[in-house]
Every structure is written in C-alpha cells, then in structure tokens.
Amino acid sequence: MKDIFTYGITLMLICALAAAALAFTYEKTQKVIELNEAREKEKALKEILSSAKRFVKLENNITPKDPLVNIQEVYIGYDDGEKVGSIWEVSTKGYSSEIKLLVGVDKNNKILEVRVMSQEETPGLGAEVTKEGFLKQFLGKNEPNLEVKRNINPVTGATISSRAVVRAINEVLNHTNFEGGG
Amino acid sequence: MKEFWQNFVNAIFKENPILILMLGLCSVLAVSTSVQNSLGMGLAFSFVMIFSNILVSLLRPITPYNIRIPIFIIAIGMFTTIIDLVMSAYFTELHKSLGIFIPLIVVNCMIIGRAEAFAYKNSVLNSLADGLGMSVGYLWVIVTLGMLREFLGSGTILGIPILPGIFKPTLAFIMPPGAFWGIGFLIALLNWAGNKFRR
Numbered sequence: 001m002k003d004i005f006t007y008g009i010t011l012m013l014i015c016a017l018a019a020a021a022l023a024f025t026y027e028k029t030q031k032v033i034e035l036n037e038a039r040e041k042e043k044a045l046k047e048i049l050s051s052a053k054r055f056v057k058l059e060n061n062i063t064p065k066d067p068l069v070n071i072q073e074v075y076i077g078y079d080d081g082e083k084v085g086s087i088w089e090v091s092t093k094g095y096s097s098e099i100k101l102l103v104g105v106d107k108n109n110k111i112l113e114v115r116v117m118s119q120e121e122t123p124g125l126g127a128e129v130t131k132e133g134f135l136k137q138f139l140g141k142n143e144p145n146l147e148v149k150r151n152i153n154p155v156t157g158a159t160i161s162s163r164a165v166v167r168a169i170n171e172v173l174n175h176t177n178f179e180g181g182g
Numbered sequence: 183m184k185e186f187w188q189n190f191v192n193a194i195f196k197e198n199p200i201l202i203l204m205l206g207l208c209s210v211l212a213v214s215t216s217v218q219n220s221l222g223m224g225l226a227f228s229f230v231m232i233f234s235n236i237l238v239s240l241l242r243p244i245t246p247y248n249i250r251i252p253i254f255i256i257a258i259g260m261f262t263t264i265i266d267l268v269m270s271a272y273f274t275e276l277h278k279s280l281g282i283f284i285p286l287i288v289v290n291c292m293i294i295g296r297a298e299a300f301a302y303k304n305s306v307l308n309s310l311a312d313g314l315g316m317s318v319g320y321l322w323v324i325v326t327l328g329m330l331r332e333f334l335g336s337g338t339i340l341g342i343p344i345l346p347g348i349f350k351p352t353l354a355f356i357m358p359p360g361a362f363w364g365i366g367f368l369i370a371l372l373n374w375a376g377n378k379f380r381r
Binding site: 003006018021022032036040118124 | 253
C-alpha cells in the first residue's frame with residue numbers, strides 16, 4: 001500500500017518535470033514552425049501565380065466529385081481587385097501514399113502549373129510523377145477529359161501513380177469549369 | 183577518468199550498437215539513403231541517447247525498481263519530442279525527409295536498452311561516456327552506410343556528383359535491398375577486423 005504512494009508520487013514528479021521541459025520547448029519552437037509553414041506556402045503560391053498580388057482563401061469547402069480526391073484548400077489570386085487565377089491544394093490516393101498537389105489555374109481556366117508537394121511513392125517508379133517531363137503535359141489543359149494513355153503519357157511502370165495525378169487534375173478542372181471557381 | 187575512456191571506446195567498436203548489438207536497425211536501414219539524412223538521423227539519435235542516459239542515471243536514487251520502465255520511457259519520450267520540435271522549426275527540410283523516423287526514436291530499442299542495461303546501474307559520468315560512445319558508434323555506421331548507398335545508388339555524396347560519366351549508379355542501392363547488402367557488408371567487415379585484431 002505504501003509503495004503505491006511512493007510510485008505514484010515519483011511518477012508524478014517526473015511527469016511534471018517532463019511536461020515543464022516540453023511546454024518550454026513547444027512555446028519556443030511553435031511560432032517558428034508556423035511561420036516556416038506559412039512562408040513556404042506563400043512562396044509556392046507566389047511562384048505559381050506570379051501575377052497575383054494577394055491571395056484569398058476560399059472559406060466554404062468544395063465537395064469533390066471523385067471520392068478518391070480530396071480538395072483541401074482553394075486560394076483565389078487577385079491583382080488590384082481583378083481575379084487572375086486560382087490555386088488548388090488537392091490530395092489523392094496514389095500507389096503507396098497520399099500524393100499532395102498544388103494546381104495553379106489561370107483566369108481562362110487553363111492549367112498554369114502542377115507541383116507535387118508531398119508523396120511517398122516508390123523511388124524510381126511512382127516518385128517520377130514529380131518530374132517536369134510528366135507534369136508539363138498538363139499545362140494549358142482546360143477540360144476535365146484527361147485520361148492516361150489517351151491524352152496523357154504515364155510514367156513508365158507507374159500507371160497507378162500517374163492515374164492518381166490525372167484524377168486530381170480532372171477534379172480541379174471539373175470545378176473551375178462548371179462552378180466558376182477560377 | 184580511465185573508466186570513462188574505457189566505456190567510451192567500448193561502445194564504439196566492441197559493443198557497437200548497430201553492428202554488434204544489432205539494436206535499433208530499423209531506422210538505420212530506412213534512413214541511410216543519403217549522407218545528409220544519415221547525419222541528421224545520427225545527430226537526433228545522439229541527442230536523445232546522451233541526454234536520456236544522463237537523466238536516467240541522475241534519477242537513479244529516486245527511481246523505484248518496479249516502475250523504472252515507465253520512467254525511462256518518459257525521459258526518452260521527452261527528449262525525442264524536444265528534438266522533433268527543434269528540428270521541425272530550424273531544419274525543416276531535413277525534418278521532412280526523415281519523416282516518421284524522428285518520432286520513432288522513442289521506441290528505438292537501443293536507447294531504452296542502454297537506459298536499462300547501463301545508465302540505471304552506473305554513475306552519471308560513466309553513463310555520459312556510454313551515451314557518447316554509443317552515439318559515435320551509431321553515427322559512424324549510419325554515415326558510412328549513407329555514403330555507400332548514396333554513392334552506389336545515386337552517384338553522389340552529400341549531393342555532389344562523384345565520377346560523373348564514368349560510374350553508373352544502381353538504383354537498387356537506395357531501395358531497401360541496398361540497405362541490407364550494405365549493413366551485411368559492414369557487419370562482415372567489422373567481424374573480420376575484430377578477428378584479425380584479437381589474434
């Protein structure tokens with residue numbers, strides 16, 4: 001019986017010590033982490049849609065038509081009150097991971113840039129979807145009729161990863177065309 | 183002081199955490215695809231290893247035998263979370279490429295193994311020596327493996343191309359099989375050297 005109290009108090013003391021140390025570190029690092037993330041995203045947005053002076057995040061969520069695609073955030077770019085395009089943060093299920101993309105669309109609803117933000121596909125195969133050679137095929141497209149092997153060449157040996165990217169782009173084009181998202 | 187030195191050297195070769203004790207192999211095999219990742223992982227591991235050894239040894243007088251494991255875990259978890267937060271704040275890129283393996287230091291059997299087998303039974307100074315030695319032992323193995331795999335797998339070291347045009351890299355080395363070949367080779371090498379040295 002006496003032991004339980006000693007154990008409990010010892011554990012409590014050590015936990016309190018650990019909690020204090022963690023609270024201190026969290027306090028010191030959290031602002032830097034948030035700043036880093038915001039800066040990184042802003043940099044990416046500016047690079048994709050260089051004509052926009054400011055970005056407004058779309059508040060209401062858009063439900064994707066394709067259940068395998070997830071529309072996470074949408075930013076509309078403005079230049080002096082005029083819409084110049086939009087940037088879509090979408091994620092989709094690839095072969096072995098979630099592929100996260102930033103898709104820039106200009107005011108004519110044409111794809112401006114596709115950028116892979118994160119993925120963990122097979123190195124050398126699926127991970128090749130991050131390469132310029134594959135992604136540049138999407139530039140200028142404005143209709144959600146893209147299909148692997150019909151009008152998009154997939155990465156060799158990585159049809160599933162290629163399809164996932166195509167699916168995500170089609171989803172974006174679906175919305176820019178018919179709901180006036182761009 | 184002699185004891186300190188002995189503990190330190192012992193941990194680097196004779197009780198090398200990876201090649202001899204073969205503990206905590208998972209992170210070594212997974213992360214050593216490049217020298218930069220290896221260094222980052224090695225340093226994060228060293229931080230947790232050294233400080234958890236010191237803390238466990240410091241807390242020895244007030245740690246009851248029956249609840250020592252939860253106490254070790256709290257100490258290790260605390261340092262792992264600290265290094266995780268610090269890395270994500272100041273080394274964002276590196277933190278991203280190491281991904282899940284930083285939080286997983288908390289279940290690295292080597293760190294809890296040394297807490298239980300060494301730090302809980304020895305003085306603070308000796309535990310520090312053991313922690314330092316284990317860290318150096320871990321670092322040299324993971325960095326060597328990283329160099330081997332980065333050179334053979336992508337033809338670079340620290341991102342700088344070596345022998346471009348002459349040497350054609352083999353992709354398999356940055357994939358999982360390459361990790362097993364590499365570690366097997368290093369284990370064989372250390373065993374061979376150990377046998378030769380003893381004779």
